[in-house]
Amino acid sequence: MNQTRRDFIKKSSVLGVSSLLPFNKNIFEANMKIRTAHIGVGGMGLNDLKSISSHKNVEVAALCDVDINLLNQAHKLFPKAKIFRDYRILLNDIESEIDAVIVSTPDHTHGPASIMAMKKGKSIYCQKPLTNNVIDAREMSKISSQKKLVTQMGIQVHSFYDYKLAKLLIQDDIVGKIHTVRAWSPKNWGFDGKLSKKEDNIPDNLDWNLWLGTSPYKNYLENQYHQYNWRKMVGFGCGTLGDMGVHIFDTPYHALELDIPESITNQCRKPNEVGFPEKNKVSYVFPGTKFTTEKLKWIWEDGKGAPSNHDDLKLPNGDKLPQQGAMFIGEKGRLLLPHFMEIPRIIIDNKYEVVDSYKFEKNGLLEKKPTRNYEKESLLHYHEFIDACLNKKECSAPFSYSSKLTETILLGVIAGRFPGKKLNWDKDKGQFKENKANVFLNQNIRSF
Numbered sequence: 001m002n003q004t005r006r007d008f009i010k011k012s013s014v015l016g017v018s019s020l021l022p023f024n025k026n027i028f029e030a031n032m033k034i035r036t037a038h039i040g041v042g043g044m045g046l047n048d049l050k051s052i053s054s055h056k057n058v059e060v061a062a063l064c065d066v067d068i069n070l071l072n073q074a075h076k077l078f079p080k081a082k083i084f085r086d087y088r089i090l091l092n093d094i095e096s097e098i099d100a101v102i103v104s105t106p107d108h109t110h111g112p113a114s115i116m117a118m119k120k121g122k123s124i125y126c127q128k129p130l131t132n133n134v135i136d137a138r139e140m141s142k143i144s145s146q147k148k149l150v151t152q153m154g155i156q157v158h159s160f161y162d163y164k165l166a167k168l169l170i171q172d173d174i175v176g177k178i179h180t181v182r183a184w185s186p187k188n189w190g191f192d193g194k195l196s197k198k199e200d201n202i203p204d205n206l207d208w209n210l211w212l213g214t215s216p217y218k219n220y221l222e223n224q225y226h227q228y229n230w231r232k233m234v235g236f237g238c239g240t241l242g243d244m245g246v247h248i249f250d251t252p253y254h255a256l257e258l259d260i261p262e263s264i265t266n267q268c269r270k271p272n273e274v275g276f277p278e279k280n281k282v283s284y285v286f287p288g289t290k291f292t293t294e295k296l297k298w299i300w301e302d303g304k305g306a307p308s309n310h311d312d313l314k315l316p317n318g319d320k321l322p323q324q325g326a327m328f329i330g331e332k333g334r335l336l337l338p339h340f341m342e343i344p345r346i347i348i349d350n351k352y353e354v355v356d357s358y359k360f361e362k363n364g365l366l367e368k369k370p371t372r373n374y375e376k377e378s379l380l381h382y383h384e385f386i387d388a389c390l391n392k393k394e395c396s397a398p399f400s401y402s403s404k405l406t407e408t409i410l411l412g413v414i415a416g417r418f419p420g421k422k423l424n425w426d427k428d429k430g431q432f433k434e435n436k437a438n439v440f441l442n443q444n445i446r447s448f
């Protein structure tokens, strides 16, 4: 039988780690398996399954999906894994057979599934954004710190070379203290239209009740929710902010060591209770940090035509702005971070400056050079999680960090319900000063 992490830790504490190590350490570590359960194994979940299981210390113990076709597809790859359609049954029935849970469902199920698993003491890799609501994001962070769990948000580009380099450059004061961040994506995960029908027949392969989970009941509509398009729909995803926004926010948020914003304004169309706006322009004000001026202004634009022209975004030599990315605007110059797999560019007095990555590489703060291979570089993030489960490393996007990033994103989404109105956020109370906005902090309410 495989040596599991729990067995290892139990034996280590009974014998005393020092009496056990180094004599048996290598044998234990080589054989130790982190037994994983994967909730949501179609779409990104299949990718997560392949990436996590590529670590030599992983044994895929269980697979769960509400769509039997997608479950069968994953089961063919891991025929020894136990299969489930309801994550609650999986977590209750085989609790003692799993060490870590990978949550790759649509956003509205991240919180309920992760929280249940965390209460059972499991390590969690949860896809981005952490949740679709502020209450669950805070709860996930709280339980992970109370129980000292290994947690990682699935934001693999966090571990990519260019993002690490951008963080190091900013923290090295390369363009001075930052007063403004502009970030953009022309992608559109909103829906301004109307629902064309009332209801479609639920396909036999899908358990619609389980898919809806704790979200308010909706009639099934083909291609409107399952798969992918739930991102656009109120009550399930978080629009473009929750999709591309999380990736593009991550490096400036991390590099500047930001906390939660104090105020948020979203210029978008009026809410329609069906889909998220197809275009958002969100302005945040953050309290300052050691890397920013007293306050930091942050402007996010998404949807067709984003970003709008602005002097902050003009590049030397009339160069074209990357389609998606972020610009840090500092007291001495600017740093452009394209999304993604491109070296950040330093701009001072409207000229590009040489980017000196060598000093970070020689100190071991950065890999020698980028791989420029998406699959290979992505694995760093997944394997970091498994290595953290094995007590060899720490996760770089634990819930203590990623819940705040997620909260920031979600505050922008909620501001979209009050177009053009500045909302003021009381971080300590976890409430808006504008009481009307507080009803949107938690929408996962249905018993199923």
Ligand SMILES: NC(=O)c1ccc[n+]([C@@H]2O[C@H](COP(=O)([O-])OP(=O)(O)OC[C@H]3O[C@@H](n4cnc5c(N)ncnc54)[C@H](O)[C@@H]3O)[C@@H](O)[C@H]2O)c1
Pocket (backbone or CB within 6 Å): 039, 040, 041, 042, 043, 044, 045, 064, 065, 066, 067, 070, 085, 086, 087, 104, 105, 106, 107, 109, 127, 128, 129, 154, 155, 156, 210, 211, 213, 226, 227, 228, 229, 242, 243
């Ligand atoms: N990190 C990234 O680069 C990246 C890329 C794509 C998606 N994602 C994230 O991955 C998650 C999934 O997105 P997607 O595009 O794969 O969506 P999807 O709709 O294609 O896939 C979701 C999968 O979860 C299953 N599922 C739904 N509800 C379930 C439940 N209650 N229990 C078990 N399985 C359930 C679905 O049947 C499907 O297999 C989202 O949170 C998304 O933000 C991240």
